[in-house]
Amino acid sequence: MSRATVNFAHSRLAAAGGIAILLLVLASLFAPLLTPHDPDRQHLDGGIYLPPSVDHPLGTDKFGRDIFSRILYGGRVSLAIGFFAAAMSVTLGTLAGATAGYFRGVGEGVIMRVVDVLLAFPRLILLLALVALFHPSLVLLVVVLGLTGWMGTARIVRGEVLSLREREFILAGRALGFRAPRILFRHILPNVLGPVIVAATLSIGNTILIEASLSFLGLGVQPPMASWGSMINDGKEALTHAWWIATFPGLAVLVTVSCFNLVGDGMRDAFDPRFEP
Amino acid sequence: MTTYLIRRVAGTIPLLLGISTLIFFVVHLAPGDPTSLYWSEDTDPEVLRLMQHNFGFDRPLPEQYFRWLAGSFRGEFGYSFGHHRPVKDVIRETLPNTLILSAAAMVLIFTIGIAAGIVSAVRQHSFIDHAVTLLSFFFYSMPGFWFGLMMLLIFSYHLHWFPASHMTSLPFRYDQFSFWEKGVDRARHLALPALTLGLGAMAAVSRYTRTSMLEVIRMDYIRTARAKGLSEREVIVRHAFRNALLPVITLFGLYLPFLFGGAVLVETIFAWPGMGRVAVNAIFQRDYPLIMAVTFLSAALVVAGNLIADVAYSWIDPRIRRGEGREP
Numbered sequence: 001m002s003r004a005t006v007n008f009a010h011s012r013l014a015a016a017g018g019i020a021i022l023l024l025v026l027a028s029l030f031a032p033l034l035t036p037h038d039p040d041r042q043h044l045d046g047g048i049y050l051p052p053s054v055d056h057p058l059g060t061d062k063f064g065r066d067i068f069s070r071i072l073y074g075g076r077v078s079l080a081i082g083f084f085a086a087a088m089s090v091t092l093g094t095l096a097g098a099t100a101g102y103f104r105g106v107g108e109g110v111i112m113r114v115v116d117v118l119l120a121f122p123r124l125i126l127l128l129a130l131v132a133l134f135h136p137s138l139v140l141l142v143v144v145l146g147l148t149g150w151m152g153t154a155r156i157v158r159g160e161v162l163s164l165r166e167r168e169f170i171l172a173g174r175a176l177g178f179r180a181p182r183i184l185f186r187h188i189l190p191n192v193l194g195p196v197i198v199a200a201t202l203s204i205g206n207t208i209l210i211e212a213s214l215s216f217l218g219l220g221v222q223p224p225m226a227s228w229g230s231m232i233n234d235g236k237e238a239l240t241h242a243w244w245i246a247t248f249p250g251l252a253v254l255v256t257v258s259c260f261n262l263v264g265d266g267m268r269d270a271f272d273p274r275f276e277p
Numbered sequence: 278m279t280t281y282l283i284r285r286v287a288g289t290i291p292l293l294l295g296i297s298t299l300i301f302f303v304v305h306l307a308p309g310d311p312t313s314l315y316w317s318e319d320t321d322p323e324v325l326r327l328m329q330h331n332f333g334f335d336r337p338l339p340e341q342y343f344r345w346l347a348g349s350f351r352g353e354f355g356y357s358f359g360h361h362r363p364v365k366d367v368i369r370e371t372l373p374n375t376l377i378l379s380a381a382a383m384v385l386i387f388t389i390g391i392a393a394g395i396v397s398a399v400r401q402h403s404f405i406d407h408a409v410t411l412l413s414f415f416f417y418s419m420p421g422f423w424f425g426l427m428m429l430l431i432f433s434y435h436l437h438w439f440p441a442s443h444m445t446s447l448p449f450r451y452d453q454f455s456f457w458e459k460g461v462d463r464a465r466h467l468a469l470p471a472l473t474l475g476l477g478a479m480a481a482v483s484r485y486t487r488t489s490m491l492e493v494i495r496m497d498y499i500r501t502a503r504a505k506g507l508s509e510r511e512v513i514v515r516h517a518f519r520n521a522l523l524p525v526i527t528l529f530g531l532y533l534p535f536l537f538g539g540a541v542l543v544e545t546i547f548a549w550p551g552m553g554r555v556a557v558n559a560i561f562q563r564d565y566p567l568i569m570a571v572t573f574l575s576a577a578l579v580v581a582g583n584l585i586a587d588v589a590y591s592w593i594d595p596r597i598r599r600g601e602g603r604e605p
Contacts, residue, residue, distance in 0.1 A: 117295035120576040120583075124538030125556060129300070129572050132560040133307035205418065212420050213542055217557055232423055236546070239426060240434050250423030257418040 014266020093153025101161030394486025
């Protein structure tokens with residue numbers, strides 16, 4: 001295959017991933033219209049542990065709740081947490097990295113040492129320690145996920161800014177007497193947008209994975225609210241006699257994260273002219 | 278080499294200080310102290326006050342901080358309220374099990390990951406390359422704990438190939454086994470958890486090896502080796518492989534945090550008696566001294582792992598010590 005074909009195949013895959021994400025978002029937004037059942041409605045008399053059927057396409061759980069409906073409603077939670085936490089961490093990381101790279105000096109030393117320290121922690125263990133201190137809530141989850149995920153972006157942005165700040169057009173800006181915020185926001189940040197968008201996309205997928213892990217351990221999204229991770233946790237107990245409870249939410253995570261990674265990889269290839277798959 | 282080693286080791290000290298400081302202040306952000314666990318309507322306030330005094334929670338924060346700092350470097354982490362014994366003892370019992378699990382996962386990650394990456398690069402654009410690429414992509418995007426549950430369902434519950442939990446068979450059977458049977462028994466218990474733990478990183482290593490290998494294969498010295506008339510096998514094994522492997526070594530340090538994080542999930546699924554499972558229980562019991570110890574130890578192990586990876590890299594590639602070439 002020639003390079004062009006490979007690139008084209010890649011971008012087609014990335015486009016497919018993008019469309020799939022759009023469909024997922026729409027499906028969870030319009031969940032009330034698409035789902036045949038109320039996700040929290042229990043059917044304790046004869047409705048529990050039903051295998052997949054026409055009425056319940058993905059079966060029911062131990063309270064007789066419809067898995068398909070819960071996956072769509074859970075998608076709202078998982079996707080929203082992914083978007084907001086990733087937005088927070090990428091914003092934080094960009095600001096920290098740009099500040100460190102542009103102003104250098106003591107500030108850079110402090111920021112990058114904080115990055116080193118935070119990167120030494122296994123993220124999941126740090127999150128467990130943080131979640132344990134407070135009462136679990138959606139806002140807390142987004143905040144702790146945002147606070148523990150910005151270091152990678154900070155490193156990337158700092159690296160980019162370090163090389164950008166020596167370029168002629170930045171020197172010209174300085175010679176014209178522009179203030180630092182203007183140079184940073186108008187001239188430097190637009191030039192690091194590419195890697196930042198890639199980091200953001202990959203970060204959403206990663207955040208969804210981590211949120212699922214936390215919820216699976218019972219420390220993330222709390223019942224009766226459904227998230228994909230907590231549904232897998234519900235299914236863990238019934239794994240041997242009701243495999244569908246854990247299997248389908250896991251597939252939902254897999255498909256969603258794959259799509260974000262496809263789009264992220266595709267964009268990285270697009271932004272990197274040296275890239276050859 | 279010695280100066281590099283000294284510089285690198287000295288660099289970890291502020292890092293460890295930062296780690297233990299962060300843990301201390303994060304935990305003390307939380308309202309109350311560990312003794313609030315024992316609070317109820319009819320607890321005598323005097324009893325709580327005495328407990329606080331005995332554990333030193335009534336001392337000024339800076340003093341508590343230096344006590345924790347000094348303790349954490351000596352391996353003294355205080356008293357676990359959940360286990361009713363010193364944290365040190367709990368750690369000593371469970372940490373080796375986590376290390377066994379992580380080491381097994383590490384072996385799988387690097388043997389299978391590197392092998393898959395090389396085959397993929399050497400046979401670029403072949404069917405096997407596409408298969409490896411597709412599989413690694415899915416494994417990389419997969420929630421590891423869910424994969425573990427699926428493995429349990431298929432290979433343990435339906436096929437009965439592997440046991441579902443614990444490190445060995447029950448003592449009454451395990452003790453009857455001969456030396457070899459014990460080894461096999463342990464390996465069978467280790468297989469699924471190690472595979473589950475290593476899967477994501479394995480996929481990443483195979484991608485990384487493939488990229489690195491493709492880069493090296495394009496180098497002039499590979500063309501020279503081919504021009505000399507060496508067999509393709511010799512070119513790959515003797516010339517390309519060694520150089521392509523260099524950057525892969527740094528991944529060892531990079532994936533350690535993921536392994537320790539993943540161990541929390543894997544140990545919960547497979548009832549593996551390690552530090553990760555202890556950590557999860559400690560969270561539910563609000564056992565702060567144990568939480569702090571596990572968090573500190575996992576970060577310290579990551580720092581140590583990175584140090585080893587960097588030193589190994591600079592030992593293999595002298596350009597790093599002299600400050601040339603790519604930074605690890």
